[in-house]
Amino acid sequence: MLPHKTLPREFYARNPKTVAIELLGKILVRRLGNAHLKGIIVETEAYYGIDDPASRAREGMKRYNMPMWDTPGLAFIYNVHNNWMLNVVAHEPNSVGAVLIRALEPLSEIELMMANRRVNNIIKLTSGPGRLTRALKIDKELNCVDLTMSEGPLFIVDGEVAHEIGSSHRIGVRRDLNEELRFYIKGNPFVSVSERRIRPSNQP
DNA sequence: CGCCAGATTGACT
DNA sequence: GTCAATCTGGCGG
Numbered sequence: 001m002l003p004h005k006t007l008p009r010e011f012y013a014r015n016p017k018t019v020a021i022e023l024l025g026k027i028l029v030r031r032l033g034n035a036h037l038k039g040i041i042v043e044t045e046a047y048y049g050i051d052d053p054a055s056r057a058r059e060g061m062k063r064y065n066m067p068m069w070d071t072p073g074l075a076f077i078y079n080v081h082n083n084w085m086l087n088v089v090a091h092e093p094n095s096v097g098a099v100l101i102r103a104l105e106p107l108s109e110i111e112l113m114m115a116n117r118r119v120n121n122i123i124k125l126t127s128g129p130g131r132l133t134r135a136l137k138i139d140k141e142l143n144c145v146d147l148t149m150s151e152g153p154l155f156i157v158d159g160e161v162a163h164e165i166g167s168s169h170r171i172g173v174r175r176d177l178n179e180e181l182r183f184y185i186k187g188n189p190f191v192s193v194s195e196r197r198i199r200p201s202n203q204p
Numbered sequence: 205c206g207c208c209a210g211a212t213t214g215a216c217t
Numbered sequence: 218g219t220c221a222a223t224c225t226g227g228c229g230g
Contacts, residue, residue, distance in 0.1 A: 081212045082223040130212050
């Protein structure tokens with residue numbers, strides 16, 4: 001089997017919703033020294049620009065959210081309640097957007113991930129946006145890293161997983177759009193919130 | 205500088 | 218189910 005190829009820039013230069021759906025099954029790779037920590041992306045969320053009340057871009061361009069206006073395929077990383085959120089910049093030309101990586105299925109260097117998280121329950125290892133960044137040692141140092149570069153510390157490569165896709169409203173946001181923008185691989189045990197625990201909508 | 209909100213998590217009733 | 222820890226960025230004084 002040939003080594004997986006990184007996803008090209010054009011992959012990310014599309015509507016965030018499309019990118020969120022197509023990132024499912026792809027493989028996130030974190031290089032730490034000689035080790036490659038890998039996980040299959042099993043859950044994502046799409047965020048738009050100023051028209052999206054749940055988006056970090058809703059208040060217009062600030063220093064911390066500038067990557068959302070930047071080149072598609074860069075990492076956009078910020079902190080929420082002491083947890084780092086890993087996003088991929090994704091939008092059409094002259095637009096704004098990002099995709100949040102919410103859960104991974106651990107693939108390789110699982111021992112290292114467990115050591116980083118100090119848990120021995122593999123289900124809890126990378127099932128959640130804050131959990132996976134801890135397991136893969138991802139923080140603001142990697143903000144704006146180019147995820148199309150296999151020479152870098154963090155990148156995304158093609159996967160070969162056939163899967164069925166589920167969708168729901170986004171998790172944990174205060175003001176959601178009336179649109180399902182969370183996507184996950186159906187039946188995958190590493191998805192952060194089980195299907196039956198999802199309410200039909202976040203709308204008031 | 206202090207205050208507050210937030211795309212969370214883990215511990216606990 | 219409840220609830221607090223803990224950090225960062227934005228904003229007001």
